[in-house]
Amino acid sequence: MKTQGSSSSVAIVTGGARGIGLGCAKSLVSKDFNIVLVDVLDNELNQATSALCATGMHAESFVADVSDFQKAQNVVERILERYESIDVLVNNAGTPMPKGLLDISEGEWDRTIDVHLKGCFNWSRAVVPSMLKSGTGRIVNISSISAYSGGVTRAVSKFAYAAAKAGILGMTRSLAKELGPSVTVNAVCPGAIKTELTGEMLERRSAEFTEGISLRRLGTPEDIGEVVAFLATVEPNFITGQAITVDGFQWIT
Template sequence: MSTTAIVTGGARGIGKACAEALAAKGCDIALIDLLEDDMAATAKEIAAAHGVKTLTFTADVTDFARAHAIVDEVAKAWGRIDVLVNNAGAPNPKPILEITEDEFDRTIAVNLKSCFNYIHAAAPIMLAQEGVARIVSMSSLNALSGGVTSAVSKHSYAAAKAGILGLTRSLAKEFGPKIAINAICPGVIATDLLKRMITNSHDSLVRGIALGRMGAPEDVASLVAYLATEPHMFMTGQHFVVDGFQWSC
């Protein structure tokens, strides 16, 4: 029986790398994103490279009902859901006194409520099936430091990503031993979006990273694949920092 995985925000960047890493482990992959063309291209690449089945769903991850409909469709198509990767998210660089209420709510919804939506939809299926399912949610170094760089994120984003850590710890108690749930806190990862946002601060950021470079999406994806598929994985309710030891945050 094939292992199945859902990846939100899977069209490009870290989400695409996670989908590719999971496919390399033999997982059939369901991608969810608003970027329909990029998502279709990613699904085609993954299927050709790894011989796995793929599904794609165009969706706003903040939509609770849509999350349930997608997860039900994946379960109906493949019979089970083994892995959920909550990767979808978006930064917000505005200071707290400049952000509007709607912008704050949207930041919380995209980064935190989206995790709730897909966990709420997938957990009943995971709890009812045989075996131990895995959930990996993408938090951020911002959740621990209060902000890596003002060009990328500020308070609303840090608050949302910190919420993921609390949700992860509490759900580990509720879902154990049927679901192992963990979070990852990436530091500065060289996605296309980040490169566009920090063109003027690249050198100063790298000087503050002990390994001397920005992270790559694959640096995060390799840990996601481990947490999602490694049979001898005795961790739940944890967060893991992937930042090259970013000591100047």
């Protein structure tokens, strides 16, 4: 039987072409995971995959929209042709939604929920049967401090985004109950992390943000990746159904 992080272990990271997803993939590679990246950005996927392969681990990628249920099933079938089972799933793909209640369209609401919340469902539904069959697996869902704060004012994450991220916490706790003891399910709630998603906004408001963060800096994808890798590998493991905030203690919202 494989142990977590053995050289035949595999981790799937959705939204892994850049930003926090790529940070997670790099941390998991450093813990001897082979990586499968899933994203909608073809060029960025190729670059990220080459960079990960350069470490000597196997990395491959699939262009897929996480909101597509059937696509998740098809990709996971393909992955299981190569690997015995899937050890880790990081549900990370996400998009900003800066519109408030009176500005958002029905389609934009649906899309926000589809990418963040249904995306977690689609990939968990596709991957979990193989985890249950192998008797082990770890799922880490990327939520946000927006789930608690109600969204970062004037930024990327108003109510629809916050609702989706709060939904992810409910899903995390419910699945932790449903899938234990074989599969652990946890969430990570990042604060302000410097990525493409937040780039322009955080650059503009960098001083204001860092003033409101105890550790006096913005987060990096590596800050999140290391916590995700911890949840994916810690032994002995007695952590499930938890949401870990990684925000340098950010009180500006």
